[in-house]
Amino acid sequence: MPTQTLLDHLRATIWGRVLSRDEMARVEADCFEQFVPKGGFVCRKGEPLENWVGIIDGLVKINNFSPSGKSVTFTGVTAGGWFGEGSLLKDEFRKYDVMALRDTRVARMPRATFEWLLEGSLPFNRFLLMQLNERLGQFIGQVETDRMLDVDTRVARCLAAMFNAHLYPGVEPLVGLSQEEIGYLSGASRQRVNGALQLLEKAGLVRLDYGGIRVLNVEGLREFQA
Numbered sequence: 726m727p728t729q730t731l732l733d734h735l736r737a738t739i740w741g742r743v744l745s746r747d748e749m750a751r752v753e754a755d756c757f758e759q760f761v762p763k764g765g766f767v768c769r770k771g772e773p774l775e776n777w778v779g780i781i782d783g784l785v786k787i788n789n790f791s792p793s794g795k796s797v798t799f800t801g802v803t804a805g806g807w808f809g810e811g812s813l814l815k816d817e818f819r820k821y822d823v824m825a826l827r828d829t830r831v832a833r834m835p836r837a838t839f840e841w842l843l844e845g846s847l848p849f850n851r852f853l854l855m856q857l858n859e860r861l862g863q864f865i866g867q868v869e870t871d872r873m874l875d876v877d878t879r880v881a882r883c884l885a886a887m888f889n890a891h892l893y894p895g896v897e898p899l900v901g902l903s904q905e906e907i908g909y910l911s912g913a914s915r916q917r918v919n920g921a922l923q924l925l926e927k928a929g930l931v932r933l934d935y936g937g938i939r940v941l942n943v944e945g946l947r948e949f950q951a
Contacts, residue, residue, distance in 0.1 A: 744848065748849075752834065760829075768809070780831060883910050900939075907922075
């Protein structure tokens with residue numbers, strides 16, 4: 726598969742497709758790309774918000790640390806996803822770390838460009854409204870998952886969460902996540918994830934393929950209860 730360029734990525738986004746020609750021209754002129762190696766930080770907690778951030782290729786986790794030093798993962802963001810709009814809208818310092826789980830190419834839109842679109846583009850505002858609504862639903866579901874559900878069900882919901890057409894457009898049935906990465910996102914060890922995936926495979930919901938996990942039944946994963 727050919728490598729997607731920054732411009733390809735911008736033009737393929739849901740919000741990019743609804744901008745006017747002049748608006749898109751400024752976006753293309755202002756946005757820039759950054760490479761972050763596996764284990765590197767895309768964003769750091771406490772830093773000022775200077776950019777809206779998208780993932781061209783790769784995978785990141787949004788996480789924080791408890792007072793005892795335990796890492797708490799809020800969500801993962803795959804290729805095609807954008808994040809950080811809430812903090813930009815509130816004009817606050819970043820409240821979480823964002824770490825690359827694999828080598829990742831990041832797109833950054835400067836704050837000034839983001840605010841310019843916010844002031845002048847009704848379609849962009851409509852996109853942000855939907856984005857925030859989807860994100861809220863995602864986190865409400867995650868609170869339920871973390872507090873009420875066992876590991877097998879958490880892994881099922883973790884995979885199902887990747888199939889959100891608004892937050893993660895373009896996700897293919899073959900999810901290129903390793904068992905270790907799923908563990909980071911679902912709060913489980915790699916060994917425990919392996920057992921959960923075998924259970925989900927027996928249930929006919931996924932198939933463990935070379936290069937990732939093939940999701941056979943997204944709704945089944947959403948409704949799965951161990």
